[in-house]
Amino acid sequence: MNRLPRWLAHHVAALRVVVVLTLALGLLYPLAMTGIAQAVFGRGADGSLVEKDGKVAGSELVGQSFTGTDGEPIKRYFQSRPSAAGDGYDPGATGAGNQGSESVVDVLPDPADPESGKLSLLTQVCARSKAVGELEQVSGARPYCTSDGVGAVLGVFREQGLSGRTTRVVSLNQACPATPFLAAYEGVAVECAKPGDDYSKALVVPVRGDAPAHPVVPADAVTASGSGLDPHISPAYADLQAPRVARERGLSLDRVEDVIKQNTTGRALGFLGEPGVNVLTLNLALDRES
Amino acid sequence: MYGWLQALFVLTLLVVLHVPVGDYMARTLDGGRHLAIERRLYRICGIDPDREQDWRHYLLALMAFSVLGIAALFALLTLQGSLPWSLGHPGMSWELALHTAVSFTTNTSWQNYAGEATTGHLAVMAGLGVQGFASAAVGMCVGLALIRGLIRRGGTEIGNFWVDLVRSVFRVLLPLAVLFGIVLICMGVQQNLDGAQAVNTVAGGTQTLIGGPVGSWEPVKLMTGDGGGFFNASSAHPFENPSSLSDSLEILIMLIVPTAFIRTFGRMAGNLRLGWTMLTVVGILFGLLLIAGNLAQAAHTGTVAQAVGAQTEGTETRFGIPASTLFGVSATASADGALNASYDSFSSLGGGVLLAAMMLGEIAPGGTGSGLYGLIMVVLVAIFLGGLMVGRTPEFLGKRIGFTEMRFVVLYSLVSPTLILAFTGLAVGLPAGVSSMGNVGAHGLTEVLYAYTSNVNSNGSAMAGLNGNTMFYNLTMTAAMFIGRYLPIAFVLALAGSLVRQQPQAVTAGTLRTQGVSFVALATGVALIVALLNFLPALSLGPLADGLLG
Numbered sequence: 001m002n003r004l005p006r007w008l009a010h011h012v013a014a015l016r017v018v019v020v021l022t023l024a025l026g027l028l029y030p031l032a033m034t035g036i037a038q039a040v041f042g043r044g045a046d047g048s049l050v051e052k053d054g055k056v057a058g059s060e061l062v063g064q065s066f067t068g069t070d071g072e073p074i075k076r077y078f079q080s081r082p083s084a085a086g087d088g089y090d091p092g093a094t095g096a097g098n099q100g101s102e103s104v105v106d107v108l109p110d111p112a113d114p115e116s117g118k119l120s121l122l123t124q125v126c127a128r129s130k131a132v133g134e135l136e137q138v139s140g141a142r143p144y145c146t147s148d149g150v151g152a153v154l155g156v157f158r159e160q161g162l163s164g165r166t167t168r169v170v171s172l173n174q175a176c177p178a179t180p181f182l183a184a185y186e187g188v189a190v191e192c193a194k195p196g197d198d199y200s201k202a203l204v205v206p207v208r209g210d211a212p213a214h215p216v217v218p219a220d221a222v223t224a225s226g227s228g229l230d231p232h233i234s235p236a237y238a239d240l241q242a243p244r245v246a247r248e249r250g251l252s253l254d255r256v257e258d259v260i261k262q263n264t265t266g267r268a269l270g271f272l273g274e275p276g277v278n279v280l281t282l283n284l285a286l287d288r289e290s
Numbered sequence: 291m292y293g294w295l296q297a298l299f300v301l302t303l304l305v306v307l308h309v310p311v312g313d314y315m316a317r318t319l320d321g322g323r324h325l326a327i328e329r330r331l332y333r334i335c336g337i338d339p340d341r342e343q344d345w346r347h348y349l350l351a352l353m354a355f356s357v358l359g360i361a362a363l364f365a366l367l368t369l370q371g372s373l374p375w376s377l378g379h380p381g382m383s384w385e386l387a388l389h390t391a392v393s394f395t396t397n398t399s400w401q402n403y404a405g406e407a408t409t410g411h412l413a414v415m416a417g418l419g420v421q422g423f424a425s426a427a428v429g430m431c432v433g434l435a436l437i438r439g440l441i442r443r444g445g446t447e448i449g450n451f452w453v454d455l456v457r458s459v460f461r462v463l464l465p466l467a468v469l470f471g472i473v474l475i476c477m478g479v480q481q482n483l484d485g486a487q488a489v490n491t492v493a494g495g496t497q498t499l500i501g502g503p504v505g506s507w508e509p510v511k512l513m514t515g516d517g518g519g520f521f522n523a524s525s526a527h528p529f530e531n532p533s534s535l536s537d538s539l540e541i542l543i544m545l546i547v548p549t550a551f552i553r554t555f556g557r558m559a560g561n562l563r564l565g566w567t568m569l570t571v572v573g574i575l576f577g578l579l580l581i582a583g584n585l586a587q588a589a590h591t592g593t594v595a596q597a598v599g600a601q602t603e604g605t606e607t608r609f610g611i612p613a614s615t616l617f618g619v620s621a622t623a624s625a626d627g628a629l630n631a632s633y634d635s636f637s638s639l640g641g642g643v644l645l646a647a648m649m650l651g652e653i654a655p656g657g658t659g660s661g662l663y664g665l666i667m668v669v670l671v672a673i674f675l676g677g678l679m680v681g682r683t684p685e686f687l688g689k690r691i692g693f694t695e696m697r698f699v700v701l702y703s704l705v706s707p708t709l710i711l712a713f714t715g716l717a718v719g720l721p722a723g724v725s726s727m728g729n730v731g732a733h734g735l736t737e738v739l740y741a742y743t744s745n746v747n748s749n750g751s752a753m754a755g756l757n758g759n760t761m762f763y764n765l766t767m768t769a770a771m772f773i774g775r776y777l778p779i780a781f782v783l784a785l786a787g788s789l790v791r792q793q794p795q796a797v798t799a800g801t802l803r804t805q806g807v808s809f810v811a812l813a814t815g816v817a818l819i820v821a822l823l824n825f826l827p828a829l830s831l832g833p834l835a836d837g838l839l840g
Contacts, residue, residue, distance in 0.1 A: 007350060009336065013452060014354040016335035018362050018420075021459065025423045026416030029464065033471050033506035037481035047480040047499060047529065056489045059499055061478065061528035066493040074493055081607070085523075091500050092406055092486070094523035096604040096632030098755035100641075100733040101592020102836060121594045121603065121635075144597040151597075206593045214599055223603040226526030226614075226631040232607035265533070265608070271295045273534020274610030283492055 052284060060281050063231040065089045073135055076248040076286075078233070078241050080279045081220050082128055085228025096226045097121065104144075104153050104206055106173045108195040117195070122151035122206070123173050128222040129215065136240050141211040142222070146181035150174060152209055154185055155193075155202030162203060170199055182207065216240070232276025235264060249290045259285050293612020297580060300541050300616070304549055305569075311466075311546060312553025312565070318461045319434060319454065320558060328456060335452070342447035345787030348435055349780055351451040352428060356395055356776070359421055363391040366417040367409075376410035377485045385764040392768045394418050396775035397425035397657055399511075399518030399627060399750035400741075400767060402758040406500050406521045411483060414520060415503060419510050423467075426514030426547070427458035429659025432779050433551060434458075436663050437558050439786030440687045444793050448786045458659075462547070467509040470543050474508050477539070478532035481505030504529050512543040515657035517627030517750040525617070525630040526606055537609050537630060541617055544626045548655035551662045559687055567805045568665060571813045575654035576623055579647050583615045586639035591837065595637055604632025615640065618751075622647035625657030627750030634728065634737065634753040641736060642833030644751065648743045649825045650817055651706060657748055663782045670699050671820070672813040673802055682802045688794030698785040702778050706746050707824035713742040713770050714828065722762035728755020736832035741767070746774035 004012065037045035047059045058064055065088045066077035073079050086093035099121035109117030119127075122144060130149030133140020146152045150173040157168040169190045171180040180190040185205075193199070218236040238260045246256040263282040266275050324332070324339055332339045343351065366373070367387040371380040382390065386402060393400050399422070403409070409418070431454040438448045475481045484501025491497050500521070507520045508530060518524070525531040525540055552572065556565020588611070590601045605614045614631035621628045622644040633644055647654070653664040674691050677684035684691040691699075717723030717738050727734035737756040744751050745767045752758075758767065795801075803809060 006347065010347070010351045010354040011358070013335050013337050014351070014358045017337075017355060017452065017455070018358050018424075020331060020335060021424055022362070022416050022420050025459070025464065026420040029467070030415040030419065030503045030506040033468070033475075034481055034483060034503055036472065037475045037505055041475050041481075044478045045475055045481045045505070046484075047482070047501060048478055048532075049499075052492055056487070057492050058489055058497060059529075061532050062497070062499060063528075064491045064493065064497060065495060067495075068493070069495075077493060089497065091521075092498055093404065094406060094521050094527055095404070095754060096523070096526070096635060098604070098632050098634035098728055098753070099594075100634060100729045100755075100836070101590075101594045101601075101603075101637055102731075102733060103729060104593050122597055125594060125597050125603075142597050142599075144593055208596075213596075219598045219600040219602040220607055223598055223605075225606050226604045226629070227521075227523035227528065227606060229523070229528055230606050230608075231528055234607055267292065268533060268535040268538070271292050271299070272538050273296070273608050273613050274292075276607040280492065287492065 050280065050284060052287070057284070058280055060278060061231055062091060062229045063089050064280055066279070066283060075244060077283045078238060078245055078279050081230050081233055082124075082222070082224045083228040083230070084224040089229060091229060094227050094229055096228065097224050104151050105204060106150070108175045108193060110195055120151055120173070122153065125222045126150055129217045132217045132221050136244055138216045138240070140217055142215045142217070143208050143211045143213065144206050145209070145211065146174065148174070148178065152181050152207045154182070154190065154205045154207060155199040156185065156205050157202050161201065170202065172199060172204070231278050231280060232265070233279055235260070235275055235277055238277040238282070245286065249286060251290055255289070256286070259289070293584060293610070293616065296538060296613055297616050300538050304542055304545050307546060308550040308553050312550035313557055315462055315550060315554040316557035319430070319457050319554070328460070331456060332452065337452045339450060339453045342450050344446040345435070345448055345783040348448055348451050349783045352431065352779065353776065355424070355451070355455070356428060359395045359424055360391045363394060363417050363421055364388060366413055367391060370410060370413050373412055375412035375483070379408055379410050382408065385761055386759060389764040389768045392771050393750065394421040394516065394518065395425055396748050396771045397429060397515050397625070397660070398745055398748045398771045398775070399516045400745055400752060400758070400771070401518050401750075402764060404522035405519055411502055414507060418518060419507060422510040422514045422516035423459050423463050426463060426516065426658040427455050429515070429657055430458040430462070430551070431455055431659065432782055433659040433662040436666060436782055436786045437555055439789035440689060441559050442790050445790060446787065448783070448790050463514060466513055466547070467506070470509040470513065470539070471505050473539065474536055475505035477536040479505045479508055479536065480529050508540070509543060511628060512540050512626060513547055513658070515548070515625045515660070515748070517621065519628065525628045531630055534608050534613065537613055537617065540628070541620045544620050544624050544628065545655060547658045548624055548661040551659065552655065552665070555662060561687070563805055567810060568669065570810050571817070572654045572665065574810070574814050575650060575817060576619070579623055579643055579654070580616065580619050583619050583640055583643040584612060586637050586643055587611055587615045590637055591639070592637050601637055601640070604635030606630065618644050619647055622749060622751050623650070623654045623656075625652040625660060625747065625749045627744060627752070629751065632754060633751065634755040638733065638736070638833050638837030641740070641753065642829060642837065645736070645740050645743060645829065645833060646821070648747050648749050648751065650821045652747050652749065653817060660748060667699055667702050667782075668817045668820070669804070669813055670695070671703070672809070672816040673804065675816060676802050676809070676812050680802065682800050685795060685801050686804065688797065689789050689792050690795065694788050695785055698781045698788065702781040702785075703820065705777050705781075706774060709746045709770055709774050710739070710742045711828060713746075713766055714739050716766065717742070717762075720762070722760065726757040726760055726763060728757065732832055732836035736836060739828055739832050742770055745770040748775050
């Protein structure tokens, strides 16, 4: 070693250290941890799997969709939150929607290709709120949402671009032939939006409307989680769904409320995080009852 | 209310624990005897552990180790398909592999790919995990070298890189990883070598659960400032972070080593009061960020947030909004970059707070090792300015902060803003940069600014709406990470080399005292003002415009 020039010796040493670290930290450490975990914490280490009728039906940590093949909610099951993971609750494509709070204008689909276009976060929220409202037979109204469940957003053209007299107003998220949520704005009749038209010169004006600031449909029911696999819903959303599930299953509301309580995790140590209702274990418990 | 209690709980625990951990690190990392097993390891690797290095050789050894680490990881990632435990994933494309190799070796761990769809168990364990440990240890080495420059009396040697590396890994990081890993597994984090398992769901559909050695990965990801998720969703994923209890622990794990290192500095300098003073500066900066973040998130001023009624988009039910904010501030202020919620869907100003946390230069408490040397740089600027203001000699621990020293400090401070603003300007000026934005307008600019800030500062936190897996972003981010990590390290080591030669001066009435309220205010002010001068214009066009004009 000592005959090598010092700069070269550094590289030889570096190569050997990389090999040693790879063996110690890259193989020995994780494999030893796996051995300990499997020996001592078998169930958790295996992913906290749950069974239905003797077969693995998922993990109690990972949320699932409770929709039919048509994508519609199955009414006898509590519904999970919206999910941005793949087609919904896909552990192979975890993640969030990643749209910001000012994502309010849709790219409307081309009538020839209904799959094209891109919904803004606002319209997704409005559409979910409307759907949940209909399913639970309550009002799905929200601020900044139209009654047909899209974002209530106007594109306002003014004489000098940002200022001056209003010359033209378009309801950006309502594709023709929809009736605009507002008949007139600043004395100008509101038009429906034509897909493909360029409204980028218009000033974007979201319209609050008169919906209550605290809508009936809870916040977690209309927003996707960070992972797309959120196993929980808020107790408020569970309570909203309870009457429907009780009706569909022929159980008393009290009984369903009891099962909700049994599947609710409170704040850890009484003050860490938020309470949540585990939808998978809740539905499994109800399946065992009826 | 509960959010503040949780923050108070985690941060109190952190301050209590940083004392024994910091003292242990001071005792075990510097001086003392080599263990028999370490001696054997040095012999195998052809290292003379008792021969110290001047700053040039220290840097040379560090770069040799880092570049070989990049090469080894690059090879593993591109050849993954032909190796065992690949779970059927093919090798990465060369540009993605290069980006990923540099990303993990520089302690950034920005991921332009989704873990569950790209990397098998071998790549995670023997590739990314090894560099997680190694890159954190490299940061600790540089921190140790700078401390020695400040406390040694003459000579040219600033330590032996290999000894610092081996001790950082085997005496500090690995034991803590085993401890934290076992506790996390106990809390429900999975740890197995399974592949994908298809199950029939309760509603009659199918779901494919993905196994893996997550429990041994989490401490590496969190403690080392690494931050890259085993899965794409990182600590939002219930397998990585199953409960609010594990969430609190994960926040603690992110902050513990960088915070304890401040204590280590105080202990090694024989001046515990200095450690507390610097911790106070860090605490004030962190507190300001946390308060700003919570206020911005709770105000939910954005249109969508008002429609929803709360900032719940992209957050997990079990954590809630305040805990997501606490995690976000901790992950960006500590250079870790993990996430338990979608930062892209934070309120515009809340996202701006995370961006500001990185723009402070990763000092509150910053990355593992790198946080300490970044903080010392800020302290040196403060001492220099303070000295100019009151006409006292700028000295730190008896070492004069003269022209040579300040030149290195200033060069260090210029690297990050220059790179961030230049690359962001380049990206928004080219179609290849603009086409990857996930949102339009001011929010799109925020995404790009966030990306380069995160890459240059070795953070790895992401606003995931930006599609980084393009030739343009892979290559420019690779350059940003490499230069943003190693050029500042070179300046720090050069500074250490310059400081170590000096005989310390006696403390006199003419020495600026580095303690007390006025010094804390001065250092905190310097950190804030330097960051604001550098980044206010860019912040105004991004998150501020997004949040105020909305």
